[in-house]
Amino acid sequence: MMPMKKLLLLSLVLLCSLTAWTAQRSPEEALSIARSFFMQSSGAVTRNAGDIHLVAVSNDLLKSVSTRSVEGTAFYIYNYEQSAYVIVSGDDRMKPVLGYSDNGSFITENLPVNILGWLELYNAAYAELGNGEKAVTEPKLLTKTSFPASVSPLLGSICWDQSAPYNNNCPLYQGERCVTGCVATAMAMILKYHEYPVKGKGTHSYKAPNGIECSFDYGNTTFDWNNMLPQYSGTYAAEQADAVAQLMLACGVAVDMQYSPYSSGAYSYQVGQTLIDYFGYDGNLGLVYRQYFTSAEWMNLIKSEINEKRPIYYFGSSDDGGHAFVFDGYDTQDMVHVNWGWSGMNNGYFEVASLNPDSPGIGGGSNLGGGFTRGQGMYLGIQPPTSSSNFTSHFYMTELEANKTEVVKGEAFKLEITGFTNMSMVWKNGDLAVIAERDGQQSVLGQDALKMEINTFDAYNFSFSGLTIPNNFADGTYSVYVATKDEREATWSRVRGYVGSETQLILVVSGNKCTLTPFSGNLDLEKDIEVGVELVHSLYSGLKGDFKMLVSNKSTSDEYYGLVGIALFTADETPRFVAIVGDAQVEVKPGTINRELVISGDLVVSDNSVLSKIPAGEYYVRPCIDWGVSTYVIGELTPVTIKEVRGTADLKVSQPHLEKEQLQVGETLKFLADLSLSGDGNVYTGTLTAAIFENAIGYAYSVHYQNVFVEADQTKNLVMEIPLSLGEGRHAVCLYKSGTNGDLVTISTLYFSVGPATGIEDEVADEDGLVIYQQPVDEILNIRTSNAVQMISVYNLSGQQMIQQKEPGDKKEYSIPVKGLTAGYYIVVLQSADGKVYKSKFMKR
Incomplete structure (x- = not known):
């Protein structure tokens, strides 16, 4: 547990980055930004640009409360009907969107004091743009920032999993075949994409704590790439099953997989070195962790990898445990395409900050885990050996501290470096330096050789003595930070830190006087972050x-x-x-x-x-x-x-039923019931489990969970929404509660049918001039419109974007590949150059 400290007063910094020219946004430009924002938000399939209205501008809204006299408009506020609003900045030196809400419109009358204060803060930030002062800027990761708008999934139709036939070669434990483990499956899909190597290198063996002994002879194994199928559904030949099972075992043994019949596990930080040692992959690959990068830097790294045709091994943890998977594409809204390694189930586009699949597969925990948002990391540069690759060192630290806050040029001072840790691959030899950077120009204040092997997560403390500010340093503000340069690197790599960590110093030079101030970033915890809390229910x-x-x-x-x-x-x-x-x-x-x-x-x-x-x-x-x-x-x-919890309460479930027993492909199943208590207890808390059985037989096709909290003398309505990816047929859903011994007790079994769409003929035309022909769609969605469009997006019925495709805006017929979509209903949305939006439903066979 981290130490609790009272909140410290942090220095106020400017809230926007500045350039050297003024660019006031016109009302037309602001409206265009608002329209684009609403179109790109989660309700894009239902929002019409004509329903967006300007409700306030800064000068009119703040004229009675602002203490500043400001020329121009600091911000515009637009409502979308009565359901949402967005605050658009009035100057292009500020971020286009300053704030927004998807929960109600903006009401200008009787504004709360805190909202007025917030808007005045934006007004003050706008006013500061005219005074010529420049905010402190943090050194950014030097990387390419110009990428194609979107990249389709690199893995294509590769959709592997952890059970048979993938685990056919995995060891047995107490008579049961162990699953491959998500680490092995993610590795294997990437190796299959590259179809490399032909043969491995060396051997590896180990004994797991549960007694399972594993070994693999990589040097004498030839991988049968041609016989590995992209998917294993239906029938397949024995040699095709053997080919993928051999690869899965090779990946699992390489990372010391702790095998189990239900959930096999391994550490993702071991993956990189095993790819180099046993599979002969490029030695310049690297490991990085999300918490040491801004979201813009992180997304740039992701896009760079995918544009270099390198699927990304990615990992994260939820409340239920960790999972490894593959990023292999992205769309125009910076959502990444995720291949979860569950036979294609849940594959789609997700925000990096919200990797939360509806129905996790083997080893993925439950849908209650909160998404794989904790401890996120990824490997960069996974590829066969190439002479064009470059090594980048990745270290982080916890604190950088100077023994003096003020010096004159030439006066010696000392820096203490705490928690210097390697987050990536093995460091072999190189240098550690203190850098002063201004306007992108780096100057080395001190440099020491770091001639030692540093493994992943090895941590050290260092100090630099005798540092001085050179006499030729011009007046101005500099960022001072620590950097590394391995002998394989051509440039310095900044040592990074958590948000809020004092891992940099601000150096201000004025004549002969130099001041050194700890810097933890431009975000001010006291002034920028507001948090409130309230109870959802009583506490016991x-x-x-x-x-x-x-x-x-x-x-x-x-x-x-x-x-x-x-x-x-x-x-x-x-x-x-x-x-x-x-x-x-x-x-x-x-x-x-x-x-x-x-x-x-x-x-x-x-x-x-x-x-x-x-x-x-x-x-x-x-x-x-x-x-x-x-x-x-x-x-x-x-x-x-x-x-206090009193007595023993049992959950009573009454009137279980389905909202609809006849569904169309892609619709959500809604399970309803009344919950109350029996027994002498005063409260019940637990988890209800709903299992879906395809065709009402066999093993559960998917499992969903919902926490419940019920107190004595009350009845609660259970509403359990279950996304379905089932095909046509008659299926079953079973609802369970936990028994006294931890077993599952059946509450109810209900049946439902999934049938074909109704009312959709071979050609569907909507009243706005959009025509979809050749329905149901197989591999290509063919569209004809009465107006040229610039953007085409495809959403599932849950509102999740699956495809986005830019168009040049000079034609009226379009073909969109949809082969990778599962069977079901989707909504296609088209946006024309003049802001009109067309939408229609279609069925994928």
């Missing part, structure tokens, strides 16, 4: 508590990425910290207003790894947030009562 000792948290980021330029949580305190006159009772990994973009999170955690406290219930009584809860290497409390104390 030892049971799970659910809290609703509202997180806002008032910065117009900098995101927050890290953990937010709920800290529990005693209700004493001087509250004492008790425990953190739940947290979540979040990315809060600049201008986010009241992003809603539900954070859950057990009301228990740990003492020397022994868990005990938090006693019933009166307490306070307060939001907390990771900042640098510490956790800070933020926001107000909220009084709460933790109740």
Whole structure:
């Protein structure tokens, strides 16, 4: 657990990056930005540009409260009907979108004081643009920033999994065949994409803690790429099954897979070196972790890899555990295409910050895990050996501290480097340096040889003594940071840190005087981040508590990425910290207003790894947030009562039924019931499990979970929405609750049918002039329109974007490849150059 500290006062910095010229946005430009924003948001398939209205501009809205006299317009506010609004900046030196909400329109009358204060902050930031001052800028990762708008999935139709036939060569444990493990499956799909190597290198063996002994002779194995099928459904030949099973075992043994019949596991940080050692892949590949990069830098790395035709091995953890998978494409809205390694199930486009599949497969935990958002990382440069590759070192640190805050030129000072850690591949030989950077120009203040082997996660402390600021340094502001350069590198690589970490210094040179100030980024925790918390339901000792948290980021330029949580305190006159009772990994973009999170955690406290219930009584809860290497409390104390659990309660489920028993392909199944208690207990909390059985036989096709909380003397309505990817036929859904011995007790079995679409003929035309012909669609979606369009997007019925394709805007007939889509219904949306939107439903066979 990280130490609790009171919130520190942080220095105020400018909220926007500045350039040397003024560019006021016109109302027409602002409207165009608002229209694009609404079109790209989650409701894009239903929003019409004609429903967007200007409701306020800065000068009119703030004329009675602003203390600043500002010429020009700082911002425009647009409503989309009564359901959403967006705040668009009035100057192109600020971010286009300053804030937005998808939960209601903007009402100009009787604005709350905090909203007015927020808008005045934007007004003040706009006013600062005219004074010529320049904000401190953090050195950015030097990488290509111009990429194609989108890239289709590189893996194509490769959709592998972890059970048969993929695990046919995996070891047996207590008579059962072990699954391959997600690490092996992700590796194997990437190797299949490259179809390299022909033969491996060396041998490897190990004995797992459960007694399973594994070995593989890579040097004497020829991989049978031609016999590996992209998918293994239906019938396939024995040699085709053997080919993929051999590759899966080779990948698993290489990473010391801990095999199990239900969930095999391995560490992702071992993948890179095994690809080099046993499969002969390029030695310049690298490992990086999300928390040390901005979202823009991270997305640039992803796009760079995919544009170099290199599928990305990616990993992350949810509340239920870790998973490895593959990024192999992206769309125009910076959503990445994910191949989850579950036979194609859930494959699609996701935000990197929200990797949350509807129905996880083998080893993926449950849909309640909150998505694979924690501990995200990826490998760069996975490819066969090439002479054109370059090595990049990747280190992070926890603190950079100077022994003096003010020196004159030529005066010696010392820097202490704490927690210097290798996050990537083995460092062999090179240099460590202190760099001063201004306007992209790097100057070395000090440099030492680092002639030692440093493995992944090896950590050290270093110091630089005798540093001086050279006499030829011009007046101005510099960033001072630590950098590495392996003997294989041509340029310096900045040592990185968590958001909020003081891993840089700001050097201000004025004549002979030089000041050194710790710098943790432009985001100001005290002034930019607002967090509130409230209860979702009553709290009971030892049971799970659910809290609703509202997180806002008032910065117009900098995101927050890290953990937010709920800290529990005693209700004493001087509250004492008790425990953190739940947290979540979040990315809060600049201008986010009241992003809603539900954070859950057990009301228990740990003492020397022994868990005990938090006693019933009166307490306070307060939001907390990771900042640098510490956790800070933020926001107000909220009084709460933790109740005592009495007696034994059992869950009573009444009137279970389906909202619809006849569904179309791609529709969502909705399971309804009434929940109440029996027995003498006062509360029940647990998880209901719904299993879908294809054709009402065999093993569960997919499993979904929902937490329930019911108190005595109340009836709750259960609404369980289950996304389906089933084909036509008669299927079953079984609802279970947990029994007293941890087994599943059947509550109800209900049947439903999935049938073909109704009302869709061979040719469908909507009233706006869009025609889809040759339905149902097989591999190509053919469209004819009465107006030339510039963008075509395809969404599933859950609103998730599956395909996006840019058009030159000079034709009226289009062909969109949809072979990779699963069978079902989809919505195609077309946007013309004049802002009109056309949409229609189609069926994929």
